[in-house]
Amino acid sequence: MNPLLEVENLTVDFWNQNRWVNVVSHVSFKVMPGEAMGLVGESGCGKTTTAYTLLGYRRPNSRIDKNAEVCFDGQNILKLPGSALRRIRGKRIALVPQNPTTTLSPGMRVGRQINEVLAAHGVSGGERQERVLDLLAHVRLPDPLKTAQKYPHQLSGGQQQRVIIAMALACRPDLLVLDEPTTGLDVTTQAQILELLMHLRQEQGMAMVYVTHDLSVVATICDRVGVMYAGELVEEAPTGELFRNPRHPYTRGLIASVPSVRVPRQRRRILLRGYLQRDQLPPGCRFAPRCLFAHESCFSDKQNLVTAAENHQVACWRWSEVPQLATEIVEELPQPEIVSAPKGAPLLQVDDLNCAYEYHRASLFANPVAKLVVRDVSFDIRPSETFALVGESGSGKSTIARTIAGLLRPPSGKVTFDDQAIAGKVGARTQDLRRDIQLVLQNPDASLNPRQPVLQIIGRPLEIFFHLRGKELRNRVEQLLDDVRLDKTYVRRYPGELSGGERQRVAIARALAANPKLMLCDEILSALDVSVQASILELLRALQAERQIAYLFISHDLAVVRSLAHRVGVLYLGELCEYGQVEEVYSPPFHPYTHMLLSAVPEVNTESRLVPTVRSDAAEGTGSRKTACPFANRCPWKVGKICEDVPPPLQQVSETHALHCHIPLEELRQRETWSKSTLQTAKS
Amino acid sequence: MIIRLILSRMVLAVLTLLAVSVFIFWTAEILPGDIAARVLGREATEESKQAFRDRLRLDRPLHERYWLWLKGAVQGDFGVSLVDQSQERQVADSIKPRLKNTAILGVYAFALYVPVTIFLASISALYRDRLPDGVISLVNLVGLAMPEFVIGTVLIYGFAVKWSLLPVLSQIQRAETLKEILNSTTLPAVTLTIVMSVYSIRLLRDSLIEVLESEYIRMAILKGLPRYRVILFHALPNAAAPALNTMALNLAYLIGGVVVVEQVFAFQGLGSLLVQSVFVRDAPTIEAVALLVSTVYIAANLFADVMSIVLNPRLRTG
Ligand code: SF4
Numbered sequence A: 001m002n003p004l005l006e007v008e009n010l011t012v013d014f015w016n017q018n019r020w021v022n023v024v025s026h027v028s029f030k031v032m033p034g035e036a037m038g039l040v041g042e043s044g045c046g047k048t049t050t051a052y053t054l055l056g057y058r059r060p061n062s063r064i065d066k067n068a069e070v071c072f073d074g075q076n077i078l079k080l081p082g083s084a085l086r087r088i089r090g091k092r093i094a095l096v097p098q099n100p101t102t103t104l105s106p107g108m109r110v111g112r113q114i115n116e117v118l119a120a121h122g123v124s125g126g127e128r129q130e131r132v133l134d135l136l137a138h139v140r141l142p143d144p145l146k147t148a149q150k151y152p153h154q155l156s157g158g159q160q161q162r163v164i165i166a167m168a169l170a171c172r173p174d175l176l177v178l179d180e181p182t183t184g185l186d187v188t189t190q191a192q193i194l195e196l197l198m199h200l201r202q203e204q205g206m207a208m209v210y211v212t213h214d215l216s217v218v219a220t221i222c223d224r225v226g227v228m229y230a231g232e233l234v235e236e237a238p239t240g241e242l243f244r245n246p247r248h249p250y251t252r253g254l255i256a257s258v259p260s261v262r263v264p265r266q267r268r269r270i271l272l273r274g275y276l277q278r279d280q281l282p283p284g285c286r287f288a289p290r291c292l293f294a295h296e297s298c299f300s301d302k303q304n305l306v307t308a309a310e311n312h313q314v315a316c317w318r319w320s321e322v323p324q325l326a327t328e329i330v331e332e333l334p335q336p337e338i339v340s341a342p343k344g345a346p347l348l349q350v351d352d353l354n355c356a357y358e359y360h361r362a363s364l365f366a367n368p369v370a371k372l373v374v375r376d377v378s379f380d381i382r383p384s385e386t387f388a389l390v391g392e393s394g395s396g397k398s399t400i401a402r403t404i405a406g407l408l409r410p411p412s413g414k415v416t417f418d419d420q421a422i423a424g425k426v427g428a429r430t431q432d433l434r435r436d437i438q439l440v441l442q443n444p445d446a447s448l449n450p451r452q453p454v455l456q457i458i459g460r461p462l463e464i465f466f467h468l469r470g471k472e473l474r475n476r477v478e479q480l481l482d483d484v485r486l487d488k489t490y491v492r493r494y495p496g497e498l499s500g501g502e503r504q505r506v507a508i509a510r511a512l513a514a515n516p517k518l519m520l521c522d523e524i525l526s527a528l529d530v531s532v533q534a535s536i537l538e539l540l541r542a543l544q545a546e547r548q549i550a551y552l553f554i555s556h557d558l559a560v561v562r563s564l565a566h567r568v569g570v571l572y573l574g575e576l577c578e579y580g581q582v583e584e585v586y587s588p589p590f591h592p593y594t595h596m597l598l599s600a601v602p603e604v605n606t607e608s609r610l611v612p613t614v615r616s617d618a619a620e621g622t623g624s625r626k627t628a629c630p631f632a633n634r635c636p637w638k639v640g641k642i643c644e645d646v647p648p649p650l651q652q653v654s655e656t657h658a659l660h661c662h663i664p665l666e667e668l669r670q671r672e673t674w675s676k677s678t679l680q681t682a683k684s
Numbered sequence B: 001m002i003i004r005l006i007l008s009r010m011v012l013a014v015l016t017l018l019a020v021s022v023f024i025f026w027t028a029e030i031l032p033g034d035i036a037a038r039v040l041g042r043e044a045t046e047e048s049k050q051a052f053r054d055r056l057r058l059d060r061p062l063h064e065r066y067w068l069w070l071k072g073a074v075q076g077d078f079g080v081s082l083v084d085q086s087q088e089r090q091v092a093d094s095i096k097p098r099l100k101n102t103a104i105l106g107v108y109a110f111a112l113y114v115p116v117t118i119f120l121a122s123i124s125a126l127y128r129d130r131l132p133d134g135v136i137s138l139v140n141l142v143g144l145a146m147p148e149f150v151i152g153t154v155l156i157y158g159f160a161v162k163w164s165l166l167p168v169l170s171q172i173q174r175a176e177t178l179k180e181i182l183n184s185t186t187l188p189a190v191t192l193t194i195v196m197s198v199y200s201i202r203l204l205r206d207s208l209i210e211v212l213e214s215e216y217i218r219m220a221i222l223k224g225l226p227r228y229r230v231i232l233f234h235a236l237p238n239a240a241a242p243a244l245n246t247m248a249l250n251l252a253y254l255i256g257g258v259v260v261v262e263q264v265f266a267f268q269g270l271g272s273l274l275v276q277s278v279f280v281r282d283a284p285t286i287e288a289v290a291l292l293v294s295t296v297y298i299a300a301n302l303f304a305d306v307m308s309i310v311l312n313p314r315l316r317t318g
């Protein structure tokens, strides 16, 4: 059989600050008809650029080497004239890009956006409307007729992504290019999209190129995987083989860095140091600056893909020694200490907190009524403890953090910090209190002033809270930079000159500058690569040990939470449905919602492909009317009407672990399938 | 939701207009000196002055006169012109033909302005940083630097004096056939168009460039849509919203620019009427023209507001 797609020697440069910067270098791979090929790597590795080139797309201010070839079905896409390209795009090669919200045209009804593709590729008018409805039904959107009439902003993220998938499938393409299609979606939504993609692929037999940073997603969906680093393909193998026998040191590090929902906190180690610095690539192996096994010759000798086993290629001359070397190095690494949850009096106590984000007015002149997004939530955090709040978007977790930080005034409830009830608004708080509680947000870009150098950004709280000036201030800032593992020279840099991970570190350093007792971390890792994530997690742990900081750690990532938190609260639609010590929450009995979340997380599994099964996505639960158990609209184990009418009782599993559900604990214990289904994976 | 939004904008517009009318009336009436003496001249007899005051109800309190004036204005009665006492010329009568002429000029200029702006801005954005964009930007800069009377004069010199294609002075008041109307309005209209476009081409270009870089445009291209569809259906509607407000402001400018341009071309419109009335201190006419101009101005802004509400699907669908 001939390959459907052959990429040969693909080299792409971007014009950046008056010089050409190489982004993709000599990448070659093939995709057979019907095959799913994954491209993984951290941000900046060139995977997205590669993917877009497959559609003949070239970013403005970039150049593709003239020897490069992207052969699709016998024709070189890179040499095709515009009109021929137009006939292929959307018809034979279709794209599902990363961010559904910004991908759909905001001012056009979604049905029309699909219709348009059909029209562009010659489907007659009468047939089109029918096809659109068909497609919408096919991607399992409820009520296609109504959905087709909606504007993008009226749909949830998951539904928007379905619309885009429908759009991509409209002309039954031979090749589907997917660029991080589930990044930014909730786990449960992601699980459903993955399941849908698997199903569609089986049904239509199309080939896929799936680009992602998420190894577990690749493991779930792809037949073959190519690993990219700094623009080069460094390893390529069938999925099972790659995860069983990773050869390239980078691949090994990447796999080891992925936090797993199934591995408890104590078992983590970083195998990938540093991060990709494009301006410091050696002429030889581009990974050498970060490689634990680098030899002097590695820096100067270019590495090409060599065959390590059948179908398995790797660009590292030491590939055969690597597994052995790796075990040695692992043994040298210090064992991470096992920390138990601290005891003692709580630092922060939250009692029956209600939060409202929006105030709703019945009419223009009526008094605003609070629309509650958080209901009767209580928890506490002790010094040097990490309490995590998990839940999907819309669960109210960020609202809780903002309320504690004093950005929102809660309609009711009590927040006690260090034995004092704290006032709602920041303005009413004492200087000390403002110093003691620091908030770090998901998106460091939004919270760092781009026109201030790092010195000023980190220096500001030092001036305000400790009245440091001049030399003293500078010394302290440098010390803080060192704490977050950034070089002293960074004081002069501006946020624009830093990578995402570095900016997040600066944001953390700024929070640390206040010498807080409590740090509120709102999704601070979600925009970062696994290796950066791993090092920031490490940093947070170290800082906690050093300074007894308590963290309120808010995340949708159950694996990260498991690796960091001491205690966990699971939040659904603003209500705490389960809480306990971390290992208690991650083992049976599970609250049905916790169980659903855990089942939705794809896993790097070498033996079999587990497609997570989740039936409804987050948006479906929210629209409907309010029920006594907030989860009743989506609960797969719902008992019956009682769940809608009677608030579920709090059942105490242990002294520290409790959950709200009508199902008796004994039964919940038997119901669960998540940890059973994966017992063998945990062993391997 | 959307109805309420639009209604509230309308109420606001009416309130603004009322406030403006108070201001106009007040400034025109509060001019120092005895109006009667000013208008009738120093030699006028006390009797004729008194008769004049009676006719204008000058002895009544200001707020009462304002009320009567407003009531009349709403019905199209702006009182009697102070010029040429013998004829008792109604302000409305002298305004009407002028209003018609200016309206023709305005509509003509606006009809040129919108497509020219959209077309040139699109070209500029599509060929960003390349030759067409450079040429358009350069011409734009030159246009920005020249006030309307210079542009008008240059046009007159070129088209009327040098090539004799169009008349030097616009004879709109005598024009009857369409050809005559076009003949007498083209140069002033083009002048206005140029002055208005230079700002908005730049603005729409930048807004288009931003939209063209968006992910939904890239998606539209990668769906295999033809280029014209991408521009017409995906780029322009989304780029227009931010540019719309300047377009409306420009409409407002149009009214101011009209005064100057009408002078340059000796065009018999509202603008030249206003200038004449100011010379002879004809308060009722000044008030009437000012009120008309403000009405158009406020209406234009209201229109832009409503359009941007309607163009935004988030507001449209609640
Ligand atoms: S070639 Fe050398 S530096 Fe590169 S991955 Fe292999 S061992 Fe590491």
Ligand code: SF4
Pocket: A592, A593, A629, A630, A631, A632, A633, A635, A636, A637, A638, A639, A640, A643, A648, A660, A661, A662, A663
């Ligand atoms: S109370 Fe009912 S609906 Fe709620 S989680 Fe338990 S079984 Fe599900």
